[in-house]
Amino acid sequence: MFFYLSKKVAVPNNVKLKCVSWNKDQGFIACGGDDGLLKVLKLETQTDDTKLRGLAAPSNLSMNQTLEGHSGSVQVVIWNEQYQKLTTSDENGLIIVWMLYKGSWYEEMINNRNKSVVRSMSWNADGQKICIVYEDGAVIVGSVDGNRIWGKDLKGVQLCHVAWSADSKVLLFGMANGEIHIYDNQGNFIMKMKLNCLVNVTGAVSIAGIHWYHGAEGYVEPDCPCLAICFDNGRCQIMRHENDQNPVLIDTGMYVVSIQWNHTGSVLAVAGSQKVITQDKDINIVQFYTPFGEHLGTLKVPGKHMSALSWEGGGLKIALTVDSFIYFANIRPDYKWGYCSNTVVYAYTRPDRPEYCVTFWDTKNNDKYVKYVKSLISITTCGDFCILATKADENHPQEENEMETFGAMFVLVLCNSIGTPMDPKYIDLVPLFVTMTKTHVIAASKEAFYIWQYRVAKKLTALEINQITRPRKEGRERIYHVDDTPSGSLDGVLDYSKAIQGTRDPICAITASDKTLIVSRESGTFQRYSLPNVALIQKYSLNCQAYQLSLNCNSSRLAVIDILGVLTFFDLDARVTDSAGQQVIGELLKLERRDVWDMKWAKDNPDLFAVMEKTRMYVFRNLDPEEPIQTSGYICNFEDLEIKSVLLDEILKNPEYPNKDYIINFEIRSLRDSRAVIEKVGIENASQFIEDNPHPRLWRLLAEAALQKLDLHTAEQAFVRCKDYQGIKFVKRLGNLQSEPMKQAEVAAYFGRFEEAERMYLDMDRRDLAIGLRLKLGDWFRVLQLLKTGSGDADDSLLEQAHNAIGDYFADRQKRLNAIQYYVQGRNQERLAECYYMLEDYVGLENLANSLPENHMLLPEIAQMFVRVGMCEQAVTAFLKCNQPKAAVDTCVHLNQWNKAVELAKSHNMKEIGSLLAKYASHLLEKNKILDAIELYRKANYFYDAAKLMFKIADEEAKKRTKPLRVKKLYVLSALLIEQYHEQMKNAQRGKVKGKSSEATSALAGLLEEDVLSTNSRFTDNAWRGAEAYHFFILAQRQLYAGYVDTALKTALHLRDYEDIIPAVEIYSLLALCACASRAFGTCSKAFIKLESLETLSLEQKQQYEDLALEIFTKHTPKDNRKSELDGLLEGGEGKLPTCVATGSPITEYQFWMCSVCKHCVLAQEINNYNFCPLCHSAVG
Template sequence: TADGRESGTIQRYSLPTVGIVQKYTLNCCPYQLSLNCNSSRVAIIDLSGVLTFFDLDARVVDSTGQQVIGEQLKLERKDVWDMKWAKDNPDLFAMMEKTRMYVFRNLDPEEPIQTSGYICNFEDLEIKSVLLDEILKNPERPNKDYIINFEIRSLRDSRALIEEVGIEESSQFIEDNPHPRLWRLLAEAALQKLDLQTAEQAFVRCKDYQGIKFVKRLGNLQSESMKQAEVAAYFSRFEEAERMYLNMDRRDLAIGLRIKLGDWFRVLQLLKTGSGDSDDALLEQAHNAIGDYFADRQKWLNAVQYYVQGRNQERLAECYYMLEDYQGLENLANSLPENNKLLPDIAYMFVRVGMCEQAVSAFLKCNRPKDAVDTCVHLNQWNKAVELAKNHNMKEIGSLLARYASHLLEKNKILDAIELYRKANYFFEAANLMFKIADEEAKKRTKPLRVKKLYVLSALLIEQGHKQMQNKQRGKAKGKSSEAASVLAGLLEEDVLSSTNRFADNAWRGAEAYHFFILAQRQLYKGSVDAALKTALHLRDYEDIIPAVEIYSLLALCACANRAFDTCSKAFVKLESLETLSSDQRQQYEDLALEIFTRHCPKNNKKSDLDDVLESGDEKLPICVATGDPILECRFWMCSVCKHCMKAKERNNYDFCPLCHSSA
């Protein structure tokens, strides 16, 4: 580009393809430089549209007597706005002058072509031009007609000579104007007339090795019809070539032609319409290729039909999966032989859609039980995982459960961990976690009914664990030892497994505590103050579960309402001695006790049978879970789940056990 200096000053230009920097004296302000294909000439279009040329190989002497490289040629054109050198001939270039295109050979122009397109490529004696003005009118929807190819005069003349005077006469013209494109044109014309010698010589001159090989192959053929068919195929006249092959009863060559073209529909048609037995392998290949055609276009249902006929089980499985035809996928897995390499892939397809049973079946069929167990774990089918681990003598299931439970606990998903252990029949571990939740809820002073439910669930898990252990020991001892010995062994194993649980001896202790705590309050608000006091007195045995301040506050309230001031006084003494109370809380209890007992003497105004029983410390009497009274009768009802009792007369008032809520 010009740098704005005055005309006649020395400019410096770097020509990349030449690799040197030389000084040239230019009398213009160039904005476009073009170098030909062998870097011998450079074309310059200045700002005023004047086209000039420099011969870079020339050696001239300037006015000072120094020898310089480069000489400006005499050719000069005006009103030029585009120019392009040919890529394969250093003497050819095309330029645009106003609305005409000129092609120059050795600085001699051909007749102009009327066009206003921009030159984008000049190669093989053809110029590709683009009508940018038309494209910019609607750039979102370009038309391929706006790209125009122009043939230069030598190409047009050669084609006309070949058509009019023949191959031999036109070869001299091409010899005088040699170009690979012209020799290729002559070779193709010679092939059309089966002049193999001329075709071979022309292919040699244009350095077309594939064409030379083709001519050699034609020379080895004896049949003229076969040669014509091969030539028709060479020039992409495939329908004509196929017809010739079939007329010669060479269906195999017609099929081979269609295979090369990738036209498998026609291949299948030729295989089915031909006489005799067709090649089974080729028939399967055709079906599979057509199946691939439909699969590439996501037409899975059509692809299935051809994959079935092609017995392509791998792609068939993929199609079933994409169609969500899991029944077909399962049938395919069942039809495969054992240890087939496709079974693991089908199994993982089932895993991805959550179909555990089908995935396990596929994994087991290919002898991969560990993957089957991992699938069950991944899909939370823990019962199935444990069963598989036991059947295949896998010892790592326990550690796997523990690791997954730890993962859930780290994410504070305690209930998920409990459900995990419960489904895997690890009831003692589930109960321990449930007891922890119940204890935490009790410390937060959550609603007593919610805490009771948590303790009931924990106790039910303990009971399930005991039952499972007993059944296990009975199975081990069957036919080996006495029933008493098996029961004893089960009890010993239970003691070992539950030794870390503070509710191991009595799983229902927490549930009992909150049951009586809730029952006493219901009785008190109902107005049954005597029954409330009797029930509240039981709570003194559960200070390790319910905070003592709540137990003795409720006991004091029930005793005061029942006018049992002696019991109320003992409750206040206990409250005032609690170390967990602050000084302000303790002072409030002392003030309240002073206000009550200045008005009432700290002794019971009435004596009940329950007081005598409780004061005697007799703990052998069962307690009615419906009323809180001790059961003195010989006949009573006992729950089959929690083993707690209820008076016979209260039995008709309940459909469920008041403590564990199981069916009565």
């Protein structure tokens, strides 16, 4: 971090200034002094030049208003930034609140206690409340609108300072005797603050300043110290909160008058004076510290007595009141930033996140990649990569074998230029200083340095990738203590105990090139090591403490910026004779520059470098400066005689939206002069001028200028000098062309003036060359235009290519509807299929498949598209069209279309479908999914197997004796499956015998074959028995309950034939009941005889039947009244009449209806009452 004085503003009449305050929001500066002096100033920059943004822009006082109202010396001035108010008070105790109206400041409120003087005032973080403390112990808290909230008299104390906490819950009161008391926001005393910094201090001390940073811009670290308290004797403590038992302690070694945090809480400025022992006088200084007490630097300020300081809102300037002057100093912060392969990497804090926000801004494409990094220490870049040095996360799972002997506290993360972490290294050494080359990362603490030879994927050879590599730690990571003398052999090991050993002369800066590492120490000693095998080659001595080091491109010279901003140069290889006559290596060069805060060597010239000095950039060639350029940018890159600089100050004002305007390219003088000579004097003289100042960039400039003028000889020579092989080849090709316009057109194309080149080609009637140019550029829209506008036939293959390329253009941008039009014209079926599929236009896809010839290579792919969306029929058609029946069958199986699968398997003589079906069915049965298995068989037209399973379910359900209707339905289903099976067998036989004999014969043959198949089955012939049994069982009970007792008896009598299906006890119980109700006691008696003889019944049950029979037949004779009607039914046996399934009565007439499905009959007069068959429920025809 560097600082230098930049401006001085004098107050009229030499009035001594007492206080100053800079409005962070609007930029107004208020200063108060003796005799009631109160001024409001504003520094503003008027410039439209992008290069002159920020500190480099000239600033003038746009406002200089004297505010009248105070008579005594003005002692306190503070701003309320939220409400744009200024509050001031003087030695008489008068308080005035000022407001801005139409560009001027006016009194808004006045207050005076007339008892005591105001010592301090403070607005809280949101600007709603002000706390005013008086010397006599009075405290007043008021609101922004002027109302008093509360007041309190603290007895027996003299107040001199006040501060609010960030959440406005705590107030700190500083006493004249140096004590600090903590109160809540209602004025209740909590405790006295423990002041660790005053331990061992004797004599009276007074508080110089209390400043509590409110976190408005985020914190540099979670739980970062933010409350600074400083005493006039130079002792200071920085606390995390008001009860912090372990604050950061600083002894500034100066007399302090004022302290203040910058806008982000990252730098604390302490202003005051210091005794100079040699001159016996005081000098004014400002010291700068981090929140952790690290000293950042010292700024000397002229004048006798400094009274106050205040930061500007962006933290880039500081205002200091000395005697009757305001001095302004510019601050050049140590931003965490770097530049790698067109990418600016920068970090900043945000109030809403505890981490650093690290932005990788690709300046070429204006893309941004953001990463959040906890406890970031530094950013270092080189080539295409960058290193983020951070503190290790306590709960981070560290890599296996990575932490064998120590608990790593820090991480070096290697990232590429879009922020992707490539390789993290955990180290147990504080990376205070980090530098990197194309092969190594070097991190140093104050005592030791760590070297890591990093690798990235593209550098690994195939051999190394193929080996199962366990990385050799010895070669890749090493640690050296700064006091060691390594010889270059393998003596550097990863021994972290070296990092713990102390040293009397700590490291203060490091830098490295591909072959040299320089380590600088606080005493001014520089140690030079060789790389990659680290050997101490040389020690040099300079009388300065280095802050920043930089090696030129051939490692011959070292640039050193010391902590005071003085730049010196050291020649590492020069041999000179010292004062004692001894020959020594290394020489301090004559050049010295002051107030330097950044420098960069050219990458391609060891004698060229650029220096940032205050707000100017100087370019030096061989230590001779060119005229300066006004800018305040940080230098990113210096090569090809061009300097790329970034205005980080401007970017970090709005870091989420970096602007390309903030990247500035400067051409150095030789490039500007060469361009001027070429333009104004001519190529001959320019050639001579460049010969005297050679550089590849200048030769390229000359070559391009010569090409423009078609001076091919000079162009070729210049291309040779800048080693541009493509350029040489181009010139050779131009030499072979005869036509002058043709040459000009080629040159225009070479320089990227494509419109011009195309126009020239068309003027020469060379449409083919214009098309060729557009083809090279990939401008297919223009290619198509040119093909269509030309006379004569266009090349069909080229037209197709253009249509397809435009189709690709639209498809890549998800505009597939547009793409389809071009693919159709380009006959690109493959991409068409893809577009139809992505658009879910399956009709289009089907039409495309139909239009393709058989066995087309695209058909399987289209078929797969149909499979993926479950469109079986289309998929099968496509597979069959490309002669893949196996895939078609697999698709049917996959989509559960078994009937189709079986059909295909049979038509293509595929054997395995049956086994596959059986396997799937058995899998379903194992999982007890019997109905799924039936469905599977039914779909596959395996009706016989389906029926077998269905009968099994029906039988099981019948055994439960619960719902007879459900059992009947199951038996009906089983029977229907058997009927379908019969039909299938007949059809199959018909197909076989077709053309040989009559249909009757074929049907008979079918039945015969079926007979052979099913001799072992009890249900192919009597498929309907189960259904009939339960049909009559239910019908009898319905009739009985409806009161038709005679018909019920007739129906029940049929049940005697079904004892194999319904248990006999249920049949005969129902028969006995119906007979009894119908007063057919003879039938009833037979039923009871049957019940009593059943072996399945227990003795107890039989006894009950006997008792019931006794009760009935003691009253009624066991004879049937209407014997004749029941005769036929009772006889049974052969030659039985058909039974009506609607009534249960035998059919004696010749006219009756027969069901076409189940072949059961219904009386002709009954069928009119039915729409469906009473048994199988198929529709009545």
